Amino acid sequence: MSAVLFFIAATGVITGATGVVVLRDAFYSVLSLVVHLISLSVLFLLLRAEFVAAVQVVVYAGAVMVLYVFVVAYVGGEADSLGERLRGAGPIGSGLRRAGAIIGGALLVELLIALLGTGLEAIEGKGAGYSPGPRTFGTPAYIGNLLLTRFLLTFEIASFLLLIAAVGGVVLARRRGGIGEEAEDAMRPLELPRPPGTGTMAEGVGRSVP
Amino acid sequence: MSIAWYLAVSAIVFSLGAVGVITRRNPLVVLLCLELMLNGANLALVAFSRMWGNGDGQIFALIVMTVAACEVCIGLGMIVAIYRRRLPIDVDDLRELQG
Numbered sequence: 001m002s003a004v005l006f007f008i009a010a011t012g013v014i015t016g017a018t019g020v021v022v023l024r025d026a027f028y029s030v031l032s033l034v035v036h037l038i039s040l041s042v043l044f045l046l047l048r049a050e051f052v053a054a055v056q057v058v059v060y061a062g063a064v065m066v067l068y069v070f071v072v073a074y075v076g077g078e079a080d081s082l083g084e085r086l087r088g089a090g091p092i093g094s095g096l097r098r099a100g101a102i103i104g105g106a107l108l109v110e111l112l113i114a115l116l117g118t119g120l121e122a123i124e125g126k127g128a129g130y131s132p133g134p135r136t137f138g139t140p141a142y143i144g145n146l147l148l149t150r151f152l153l154t155f156e157i158a159s160f161l162l163l164i165a166a167v168g169g170v171v172l173a174r175r176r177g178g179i180g181e182e183a184e185d186a187m188r189p190l191e192l193p194r195p196p197g198t199g200t201m202a203e204g205v206g207r208s209v210p
Numbered sequence: 211m212s213i214a215w216y217l218a219v220s221a222i223v224f225s226l227g228a229v230g231v232i233t234r235r236n237p238l239v240v241l242l243c244l245e246l247m248l249n250g251a252n253l254a255l256v257a258f259s260r261m262w263g264n265g266d267g268q269i270f271a272l273i274v275m276t277v278a279a280c281e282v283c284i285g286l287g288m289i290v291a292i293y294r295r296r297l298p299i300d301v302d303d304l305r306e307l308q309g
Contacts, residue, residue: 006211010219013253017223017246021230026238033242036223040249043216047260049268052252055275060245064282071286072238075293097233104229111221115254116214124212125261138268146265147272154269158276165280172287175294 006046012039030068037061051143216257224250235300237292241285248278 016036020029037060044053136142147155223246230243252271259267293299 003211006215010215013219014222014226017226020239020242020246021226021234026236026242029239029242033245036246037249040253043219043253044256046211047216047256049256049259049271052256052268052271055272059275059279064245064279067282067286068238068242071289075238075289075299100229100233103232104225107228108221108225111224112218115217115221124214137263137265142265143268143272146269151269154273158273161280162276165283169283169287172284173290 002046005042009039009042009046012036013043026072027069030065030072033068034061034065037065048138050138051140052138054140213257213261217254220250220253220257222250223247223253235302237285237289237299237301237304240301241282241289244281245278248274 013036016032016034016039019032020036023029023032037056041053041056041061044050044056227243227246227248227250230246231240234240234243252274255267255271255274257267259265259271289299292304297304
């Protein structure tokens with residue numbers, strides 16, 4: 001049963017990953033990555049990492065992918081694919097593509113040698129036993145216990161990093177004009193009509209600003 | 211299934227992500243392929259965690275997810291800023307930092 005589930009999930013993982021790399025439209029790449037992430041969470045469940053699987057589905061396949069979908073819809077990524085690049089750029093594109101595939105293949109062979117050719121005997125086993133009970137392996141209680149005792153500093157640093165990234169994202173993506181225009185904006189009273197391009201919701205739906 | 215199967219899948223996913231980072235031109239897709247590489251590493255970490263029956267690998271995977279979320283936030287913010295400046299959304303044309 002677990003072998004069948006593994007092969008179904010692994011097929012989903014690899015198909016999704018291939019789709020991300022090969023599909024021409026950035027939107028389809030994002031959707032393919034969602035398939036990949038959900039299949040990957042099934043693999044995590046098979047590895048007894050229940051909390052990591054839940055976080056993968058909720059945070060990655062939920063929140064981060066919604067962010068991607070919005071940005072792709074906003075930017076409207078141009079159609080760009082391996083095949084089109086091959087046709088458009090002629091011999092240079094084809095050479096680059098071949099070089100990329102060769103580098104990827106070499107990396108794959110190297111990784112497989114490094115991972116599977118090790119002398120670790122445990123790699124052929126099904127993993128260490130885990131104790132059933134209230135504090136079993138991989139549950140939220142187990143992860144929370146580890147995060148708040150042994151890895152407390154890591155946890156705090158990660159939370160600080162998230163705060164910095166949130167502030168940085170807001171600063172990077174905010175709407176800005178030139179410096180003089182911003183100073184002009186600062187002196188404008190709130191009652192006056194806004195200049196065009198200030199990002200009101202009316203502009204977003206295409207209505208002209210009075 | 212033995213742990214080796216999971217490690218093989220993780221190696222395949224990592225290599226696919228690396229190929230995507232090298233060959234694609236749209237920075238959005240390059241970010242997606244970076245996610246693929248991080249996910250391959252995560253799968254290996256969780257597999258090793260299962261192999262030793264130790265939770266450290268799972269904590270490591272969670273921290274990798276946090277860093278990936280930060281990277282997505284900053285990367286997408288940069289892409290939106292590039293788009294607002296009407297610069298081309300193409301990693302081959304954005305070479306101002308090249309010196």
